Amino acid sequence: MKKIIKYVLLDLLRNRIIIAYTIFLAVISLSVFNLEDNPSKGILSLLNLVLIIVPLVSVVFSTIYVYNAAEFIELLVSQPLRRVNIWLSIFTGLASSVCMAFLVGCGIPVLIYAPGDTGLMMTAMGLLLTIVFVAIALLASVLTRDKAKGIGVAILLWFYFTLIFDGIVLFLLFQFMDYPMEKPMIVFSCLNPVDLARILILLKMDISALMGATSAIFRDFFGNQWGIAATISIMLAWAIMPLWWSVRKFNRKDL
Amino acid sequence: MIIATNVTKKFSKLTALDNVSVSCNKGQAISLIGPNGSGKTTLIKCLLGMVVPDSGFITFNKKNIAHNWQYRSAIGYMPQIGRYPENMTIAQVLDMMKDIRKQKAVQLDEELIYLFKLDGMMNKRMGTLSGGTRQKVSASLAFLFDPEVLILDEPTAGLDPLSTEILKEKIRKEKQQGKLIMITSHILSDLDDIITEVIYMEEGRLKFHKSLSQLQLDTGEKTLSRAIAHVMQAGL
Numbered sequence: 001m002k003k004i005i006k007y008v009l010l011d012l013l014r015n016r017i018i019i020a021y022t023i024f025l026a027v028i029s030l031s032v033f034n035l036e037d038n039p040s041k042g043i044l045s046l047l048n049l050v051l052i053i054v055p056l057v058s059v060v061f062s063t064i065y066v067y068n069a070a071e072f073i074e075l076l077v078s079q080p081l082r083r084v085n086i087w088l089s090i091f092t093g094l095a096s097s098v099c100m101a102f103l104v105g106c107g108i109p110v111l112i113y114a115p116g117d118t119g120l121m122m123t124a125m126g127l128l129l130t131i132v133f134v135a136i137a138l139l140a141s142v143l144t145r146d147k148a149k150g151i152g153v154a155i156l157l158w159f160y161f162t163l164i165f166d167g168i169v170l171f172l173l174f175q176f177m178d179y180p181m182e183k184p185m186i187v188f189s190c191l192n193p194v195d196l197a198r199i200l201i202l203l204k205m206d207i208s209a210l211m212g213a214t215s216a217i218f219r220d221f222f223g224n225q226w227g228i229a230a231t232i233s234i235m236l237a238w239a240i241m242p243l244w245w246s247v248r249k250f251n252r253k254d255l
Numbered sequence: 256m257i258i259a260t261n262v263t264k265k266f267s268k269l270t271a272l273d274n275v276s277v278s279c280n281k282g283q284a285i286s287l288i289g290p291n292g293s294g295k296t297t298l299i300k301c302l303l304g305m306v307v308p309d310s311g312f313i314t315f316n317k318k319n320i321a322h323n324w325q326y327r328s329a330i331g332y333m334p335q336i337g338r339y340p341e342n343m344t345i346a347q348v349l350d351m352m353k354d355i356r357k358q359k360a361v362q363l364d365e366e367l368i369y370l371f372k373l374d375g376m377m378n379k380r381m382g383t384l385s386g387g388t389r390q391k392v393s394a395s396l397a398f399l400f401d402p403e404v405l406i407l408d409e410p411t412a413g414l415d416p417l418s419t420e421i422l423k424e425k426i427r428k429e430k431q432q433g434k435l436i437m438i439t440s441h442i443l444s445d446l447d448d449i450i451t452e453v454i455y456m457e458e459g460r461l462k463f464h465k466s467l468s469q470l471q472l473d474t475g476e477k478t479l480s481r482a483i484a485h486v487m488q489a490g491l
Contacts, residue, residue: 203418
């Protein structure tokens with residue numbers, strides 16, 4: 001398995017898109033911190049980058065990579081290798097290189113300019129979101145044979161998690177305005193890794209008071225050590241479940 | 256050595272393999288023959304575990320190949336269309352395969368690399384290679400690990416006459432060492448002097464599995480291509 005990871009990583013390190021992504025993140029985060037004199041304002045500006053751009057790039061890049069590696073996968077499958085190992089190696093290689101790009105491009109500037117709880121939480125959430133969306137991309141690419149369709153599914157999933165899901169939640173909130181919705185809100189937010197990341201980062205900032213009564217409940221639930229541990233395990237479940245499903249699919253896939 | 260029992264595979268509505276049973280033994284050189292789309296490649300891919308059959312099972316040395324992967328270390332496979340990572344060089348592909356399939360006590364068989372003169376263009380990227388050169392890389396890889404079983408899917412397609420002769424000579428040599436060799440080819444004259452058995456498939460069904468001498472006797476034809484033409488016409 002180590003050997004396959006090695007070859008996937010070697011291939012990815014030569015990939016221009018990963019390098020471009022790193023530079024893009026670095027330019028944005030450095031300029032944000034240099035334009036604002038208040039680092040927590042900078043963190044807030046970077047929040048949307050982490051919550052929207054990072055999942056988008058992770059999901060689209062990984063899907064395209066897996067489709068482009070079809071030949072490589074075909075070559076490996078005819079060799080004495082376990083299919084699970086091939087697939088997990090591709091996942092590990094992809095996730096670690098995209099994570100590395102995020103860490104270098106965004107994590108390090110954040111930790112330099114805004115060290116502390118919030119910066120640390122944002123870096124951790126960015127990394128977790130990257131892993132989650134790489135896993136989702138692998139699932140999308142194993143489910144569809146057609147490249148265009150697969151990329152479409154991946155983008156649609158990203159769209160769902162970043163926009164449509166919030167729309168549905170807002171709609172439900174308005175429909176059930178007369179009822180106490182704070183507790184169900186916690187459940188809803190667990191259904192979306194992007195929301196979970198957003199809540200955890202916002203709670204670390206002082207502006208969480210802006211969220212009103214829900215925020216108090218959130219603070220109660222997510223604010224303590226147990227809450228954070230629970231959320232991180234839910235995030236990990238969001239990575240493991242699609243990955244496990246894609247392994248099952250890949251095991252029976254015809255190449 | 257390889258026994259397939261009632262293997263059926265459907266691709267949505269198309270039945271690629273319909274209840275196919277074959278058994279192949281050491282020392283045989285088997286030719287898989289059939290019209291386009293008769294399921295030859297699908298059968299080969301089933302043997303390699305690249306395609307999972309819907310029903311039926313395949314055993315390799317009496318072990319079921321489902322959920323098994325070690326058996327593939329005894330197989331050298333040359334695909335019909337060799338597809339390799341575009342931005343790797345020939346040398347990198349060869350090194351990677353050696354690295355992945357590292358087996359102790361196995362002498363690497365690099366003869367074909369030199370016969371095909373691939374050693375002179377080791378630094379060319381796979382994406383820039385012509386179809387024929389890619390075929391040569393596939394062939395070299397299939398023979399590299401000195402496997403017990405060689406599965407060659409259209410080995411001579413795209414090769415120039417000289418390279419075809421080199422490859423045939425190599426196949427002949429391996430056959431004399433008592434290896435199991437499976438070949439599919441449309442250019443039947445290539446096969447005449449190599450093979451001992453013929454498997455004929457049509458529309459996913461196995462029509463017959465005979466030794467070459469038996470086939471010659473049944474059809475009254477000397478050469479393989481005429482014998483097969485006879486079979487196709489008579490609709491055996």
